[in-house]
Amino acid sequence: MAEIKNYTMNFGPQHPAAHGVLRLILEMDGEVITHADPHVGLLHRATEKLAESKPFNQSIGYMDRLDYVSMMCNEHAYVRAIEKLLNIEAPIRAQYIRTLFDEITRIRNHLMWIGTHGLDLGAMALFLYAFREREMCMDMYEAVSGARLHATYYRPGGVYRDLPEKMPKHKESQWTKGKDLKQANEWREGSLLDFIEAFADDFPSKLEEYRTLLEENRIWKQRTVGVGVVSPEQAKAWGFTGPMLRGSGVAWDLRKKQTYAAYDKVDFDVPVGVNGDCYDRYLVRMEEMAQSTRIIKQCVAWLKQNPGPVMADNYKVVPPKRATMKEDMESLIMHFKLFTEGYSVPAGEVYSAVEAPKGEFGVYMISDDSNKPFRVKLRAPGFAHLSAMNDMVKGHMLSDVVAVIGTMDIVFGEIDR
Amino acid sequence: MSTYKRQLSKDLAAHFSDINLTIKETKQGVICTVPVESWLEVAKALRDERDFDFDLCVDVCGVDYLSYGETEWPTDDVTYTGFSRGIRGKGPGRFSWSERRRETVANRFAVVAQLLSLNKNHRLTLKCFAPDEGMLVVPSLIDIWPGVNWFEREAFDLFGIIFQGHPDLRRILTDYGFIGHPFRKDFPLIGNVEVKYDEDKKRVVYQPVSIEPRVLVPKTIRRDSRYVDNTADQENS
Numbered sequence: 001m002a003e004i005k006n007y008t009m010n011f012g013p014q015h016p017a018a019h020g021v022l023r024l025i026l027e028m029d030g031e032v033i034t035h036a037d038p039h040v041g042l043l044h045r046a047t048e049k050l051a052e053s054k055p056f057n058q059s060i061g062y063m064d065r066l067d068y069v070s071m072m073c074n075e076h077a078y079v080r081a082i083e084k085l086l087n088i089e090a091p092i093r094a095q096y097i098r099t100l101f102d103e104i105t106r107i108r109n110h111l112m113w114i115g116t117h118g119l120d121l122g123a124m125a126l127f128l129y130a131f132r133e134r135e136m137c138m139d140m141y142e143a144v145s146g147a148r149l150h151a152t153y154y155r156p157g158g159v160y161r162d163l164p165e166k167m168p169k170h171k172e173s174q175w176t177k178g179k180d181l182k183q184a185n186e187w188r189e190g191s192l193l194d195f196i197e198a199f200a201d202d203f204p205s206k207l208e209e210y211r212t213l214l215e216e217n218r219i220w221k222q223r224t225v226g227v228g229v230v231s232p233e234q235a236k237a238w239g240f241t242g243p244m245l246r247g248s249g250v251a252w253d254l255r256k257k258q259t260y261a262a263y264d265k266v267d268f269d270v271p272v273g274v275n276g277d278c279y280d281r282y283l284v285r286m287e288e289m290a291q292s293t294r295i296i297k298q299c300v301a302w303l304k305q306n307p308g309p310v311m312a313d314n315y316k317v318v319p320p321k322r323a324t325m326k327e328d329m330e331s332l333i334m335h336f337k338l339f340t341e342g343y344s345v346p347a348g349e350v351y352s353a354v355e356a357p358k359g360e361f362g363v364y365m366i367s368d369d370s371n372k373p374f375r376v377k378l379r380a381p382g383f384a385h386l387s388a389m390n391d392m393v394k395g396h397m398l399s400d401v402v403a404v405i406g407t408m409d410i411v412f413g414e415i416d417r
Numbered sequence: 418m419s420t421y422k423r424q425l426s427k428d429l430a431a432h433f434s435d436i437n438l439t440i441k442e443t444k445q446g447v448i449c450t451v452p453v454e455s456w457l458e459v460a461k462a463l464r465d466e467r468d469f470d471f472d473l474c475v476d477v478c479g480v481d482y483l484s485y486g487e488t489e490w491p492t493d494d495v496t497y498t499g500f501s502r503g504i505r506g507k508g509p510g511r512f513s514w515s516e517r518r519r520e521t522v523a524n525r526f527a528v529v530a531q532l533l534s535l536n537k538n539h540r541l542t543l544k545c546f547a548p549d550e551g552m553l554v555v556p557s558l559i560d561i562w563p564g565v566n567w568f569e570r571e572a573f574d575l576f577g578i579i580f581q582g583h584p585d586l587r588r589i590l591t592d593y594g595f596i597g598h599p600f601r602k603d604f605p606l607i608g609n610v611e612v613k614y615d616e617d618k619k620r621v622v623y624q625p626v627s628i629e630p631r632v633l634v635p636k637t638i639r640r641d642s643r644y645v646d647n648t649a650d651q652e653n654s
Binding site for chain 1: 443444445446448472475476478480481485486488508509510511529531535538540542563564565566567568571590591592599600606634637638639640
């Protein structure tokens with residue numbers, strides 16, 4: 001009998017299941033992985049270095065482009081780092097809006113994850129369902145910021161503007177007319193908050209649809225149960241955060257433990273897994289979507305009751321209103337200085353982290369009293385997760401690599417930065 | 418959450434009384450600077466001692482302190498020069514490869530680790546400066562927190578800090594065969610080389626960058642005391 005040797009296989013960087021530009025060098029023994037070496041950096045844009053040459057506010061847009069499926073959470077961490085150094089706080093309404101949009105972002109992210117994860121493991125239909133709802137979340141982004149993906153909505157001192165009174169409607173077209181048009185605009189008669197509320201009321205039934213497709217599905221369970229098991233000790237040692245840590249049964253959520261924005265004022269539960277396998281992490285993320293819906297409803301109710309400012313009243317950081325600039329010399333000067341030079345942030349260093357959908361997204365910022373950050377380090381959750389790739393897939397079959405990549409919920413925008 | 422900082426600083430000072438630690442407690446957190454010789458010892462104690470119990474190392478990164486506190490547009494005097502006319506010096510992004518700085522400063526490179534204790538819900542920023550003389554070597558934390566593997570590779574790639582004891586210290590984010598450490602402050606923002614497809618050679622080739630450095634807003638330092646809660650803090654920095 002011929003001797004069988006290990007061989008090396010190249011996976012990606014253009015593989016559809018690689019979720020972007022992951023290049024994996026897999027050393028295989030038959031169909032079993034003996035060593036996996038991920039090569040990352042193919043999407044490296046030096047965001048941190050770019051931020052060093054720009055005034056603070058100009059880098060907010062770069063944060064959207066890191067984890068490009070959970071944009072506003074990245075902005076939140078960055079903006080909060082600046083706010084901490086400046087020692088200012090956003091008004092309460094802005095805090096609620098941030099909470100609301102962080103949770104919309106979480107749903108968006110998890111929908112993207114469940115869609116692609118399902119697609120990778122052979123559940124094609126799910127992808128189409130998930131993207132149907134994700135479209136609604138994109139419309140919310142668009143209504144509030146004008147952009148469907150890269151919002152640049154959070155600013156130091158609050159959010160860019162208040163929620164719009166009118167939700168934009170679909171226009172009649174060749175494809176959407178008559179009954180279809182009426183149905184498409186059904187939720188869009190009132191304000192954005194009405195639209196979000198209608199979405200939040202409806203979304204649990206949609207979650208049930210996904211569950212019908214997956215939860216007891218034999219193939220889904222065969223592909224995920226017992227695959228990529230991570231013990232709580234391993235998860236901590238490898239620096240896992242977010243659903244990857246909670247899937248292993250560690251009840252750790254920054255929204256609860258180191259609360260920020262308005263998370264201490266809303267009621268929600270933190271789901272945890274038991275076995276630490278791909279299936280448990282699937283359950284955790286599904287439940288997180290249900291909990292996000294709960295938070296969204298509470299935020300909507302509060303925001304409807306409590307109008308108020310959404311930006312701090314501080315012209316050193318926040319641009320003055322155009323109307324006041326017409327009359328007030330000081331405002332004009334502030335506006336000019338703010339847009340030509342920016343604001344100077346007191347010297348110091350800060351690490352600010354938020355519970356992004358993928359885990360702890362942190363910004364470590366050093367300022368030297370100048371109008372540009374001296375150093376920004378972005379701590380991406382996916383980077384730590386992917387670094388444990390070898391330990392997680394060792395001994396698994398090649399097809400399980402795809403399941404593990406999916407369960408990590410990796411996005412190369414944030415890993416390569 | 419916010420009350421633990423005083424206690425943590427006290428515990429640190431008491432526990433490591435024989436090590437020359439610098440502990441800075443700010444409103445944002447506790448920053449502990451450790452001499453590089455004691456880096457591993459302190460890190461190990463911080464993980465194992467029950468007072469600290471830092472079971473998660475969230476992040477490790479490098480910092481280059483060259484050009485810290487340098488301004489491109491002096492604002493301490495009133496002059497006739499306007500905002501764009503009075504720019505002096507080559508700050509971040511404003512120089513090319515041939516114009517890069519050659520001099521260095523003391524305590525230039527630092528390694529910063531963000532620690533997190535899940536049980537106690539504490540955070541700590543642990544910092545050490547790499548030695549200025551000889552090789553830029555800092556002991557690797559990989560035996561204490563295996564998760565720092567890639568973070569240390571990244572700091573090596575971007576700053577050239579060598580982590581002693583790291584089993585697999587390869588470049589991670591930059592291209593195969595990249596030369597230099599791009600996040601150092603003397604590395605130009607526009608980079609050094611660019612790639613293009615060569616029609617004659619029928620392959621992708623490297624060539625010196627053809628773009629000019631272009632940064633619109635100069636770096637300006639203004640000590641705006643209104644945002645500082647502790648004025649003594651600012652004078653020290």
